[in-house]
Amino acid sequence: MLKLKSFVFSPIQENTYLLYNEFKDCMIIDPGCYFPEEMDELKAFITQSGLTPRMLLNTHCHLDHVFGNKFIAETYRLTLQLHEKEKMLLDYAPTSGLMYNMPFDNYAGKFIFLKEGDSIKLGEDELLVIEAPGHSPGHICFYCAKQNFMISGDVLFNRSIGRTDLPGGSHQTLLNNIREKIFVLPDETIVYSGHGPETTVGEEKKFNPFLNGLA
Numbered sequence: 001m002l003k004l005k006s007f008v009f010s011p012i013q014e015n016t017y018l019l020y021n022e023f024k025d026c027m028i029i030d031p032g033c034y035f036p037e038e039m040d041e042l043k044a045f046i047t048q049s050g051l052t053p054r055m056l057l058n059t060h061c062h063l064d065h066v067f068g069n070k071f072i073a074e075t076y077r078l079t080l081q082l083h084e085k086e087k088m089l090l091d092y093a094p095t096s097g098l099m100y101n102m103p104f105d106n107y108a109g110k111f112i113f114l115k116e117g118d119s120i121k122l123g124e125d126e127l128l129v130i131e132a133p134g135h136s137p138g139h140i141c142f143y144c145a146k147q148n149f150m151i152s153g154d155v156l157f158n159r160s161i162g163r164t165d166l167p168g169g170s171h172q173t174l175l176n177n178i179r180e181k182i183f184v185l186p187d188e189t190i191v192y193s194g195h196g197p198e199t200t201v202g203e204e205k206k207f208n209p210f211l212n213g214l215a
């Protein structure tokens with residue numbers, strides 16, 4: 001059984017997720033901690049909860065989702081897991097950080113590349129990798145069928161969808177992926193997004209203004 005803890009980090013207000021099980025093993029998804037006090041907050045939760053970080057995952061590599069990669073990887077000796085098509089974005093993230101006036105040190109370790117259908121196991125719990133590009137070229141979501149939730153990154157938000165005006169973005173691809181990969185999941189699936197409050201697949205099918213007529 002996975003428990004979820006979320007944090008909102010950086011001026012970009014990105015949701016960082018920590019999933020952990022009853023054995024106190026955990027995975028960290030999109031550590032967007034930028035300021036030292038945000039890194040301290042994340043680390044303090046891990047320490048105080050007695051958790052052992054086992055995995056570091058990125059849904060995609062826009063700067064707001066990767067600020068804390070290096071800190072987490074070095075603190076807990078983890079190898080970053082992401083889709084291969086996001087590597088380009090990761091390489092570019094510090095440049096984009098300078099443009100946003102948010103310089104940062106990039107992750108510089110090895111990679112484990114994930115693809116559609118991969119299973120990520122933490123003890124007895126399992127997340128399925130769903131490829132859903134459109135917001136970015138190698139964007140993936142993590143779906144937990146047993147507990148009916150997904151970490152959707154910047155694909156789908158509460159009443160909104162990811163922007164598609166950044167390099168490698170495609171509006172039509174994003175809409176198709178939401179319809180074909182996410183809206184086929186059970187309506188009660190809870191969607192934990194990269195920004196803003198959680199929602200469910202059923203609610204977004206009904207109320208998401210960007211997907212009217214597509215559900």
Ligand SMILES: [Zn+2]
Pocket residue numbers: 060062135136154
């Ligand atoms: Zn993004």
Ligand SMILES: [Zn+2]
Pocket residue numbers: 014062064065154194195
């Ligand atoms: Zn984002």
